[in-house]
Amino acid sequence: MRLIFWFVAVLQLGSLLFLSGCSDRRGQKSGVHPDDKPIGATMAIQPPLGLPPVPIPVENPETAAAVALGRKLFYDKRLSADESISCATCHNPLIGFTDGQKHSRGVGGKSGTRNAPSVVNAAYSRFQFWDGRAPSLEEQAAGPIANPVEMNQSHDICVSKLEADPEYKAQFRNVFGPGRITIGKVENALASFERTLISGNSAFDRYEYGGDKRALSPGAIRGLAIFRDTSKGNCATCHTIGEKYALFTDGKFHNIGVSVNAEGELTDLGRYDVTKVEADKGAFLTPTLRNIAKSAPYMHDGSLKTLKAVVDFYAGGGNSNTYLDREIKEIKLTGQERADLVEFLESLTGELPPNSGPPQETAPSK
Secondary structure, eight states: OOOOOOOOOOBSTTBTTTSSBSSSSOOOOOOOOGGGSOOSOOOOOOOOTTOOOOOOOTTSOOOHHHHHHHHHHHTOGGGSTTSOOOHHHHSBGGGTTBOSOSSOBOGGGOBOSSOBBOOTTGGGOSSBSTTOOBSSHHHHHTHHHHOTTTTOOOHHHHHHHHHTOHHHHHHHHHHHOSSOOOHHHHHHHHHHHHTTOOOBOOHHHHHHTSOOTTSSOHHHHHHHHHHHOTTTTOGGGTSOOOSSOOOSOOSOEEOOSOSBOTTSOBSOOBTHHHHOOGGGTTBEEOOOOTTGGGSOSBSTTOOBOSHHHHHHHHHTTOOOOTTOOTTOOOOOOOHHHHHHHHHHHHTTOOBOOTTOSOOTTSOOOO
């Protein structure tokens, strides 16, 4: 089988900053206490055309108040040591919740080694960060705050800043009930907001699931056929398309030949750093392709600037290394077929929820 697309799109999310992690270094581990569970009436997240119901953990039920608090925190630069960056610095809603940089920069201009993945649709992923080291949005959320290459602020100082703000104190009481602010509550609020950042109802969705056969251009329709064809792109093996919805990711980790030097050696061990399993060397999480046209540059290291470059990379079979996935092989695609594939990928740009930008009282990160 020939896989051209184990595309590793955009970072950084980011790292969503929290959701996804701008750098390759871990933040402090935080504990979650029962008192960190939101109270009050729960709310449903209505998935758009092309997406399944959003999974919501029992220990962190979705409430409107928690989402509003998480949204405020997401755009607040006080979460960083020098108050120069917020989550939205690496996950900017104006550019697909990424930062458009090869490697995202944190406090003091420090640079990581990975691209910021988009936070969009991270709610559907079992793993967060390119190497999957966080098993939930909650556990991912606080990592970048303490990471010295990102926000570089201890959790204790972060909490003390929020405690000193009467408005935040009142908001946290409204969301979680009486008690002090904790980093667990910060995590839960951020995760609650991030779960609402889902995007569907793209031209592809209207074509595939909405019955509108005019929603896609002729080139995009040809590109979809290449995407699915096991003798052509075979992209859908890892970037899955289901009968009723499409996540465009298998949720697994693959070595596709990225971050390999001239000697054929891996410069980033990826999933191996988490599992210590030999076969995981150089393997990274398959990203969703939704909104991929907005999240350049691509791959976990931000090494490819355009979708055309990504298609050409996979058509060439990736970079050879000891741990290259056996599915990665050179394939034959004409120039027109490559252009059609890119046109299809561009059709995956969907709608974002209306309340995903910065709250009115908070200026967006730059």
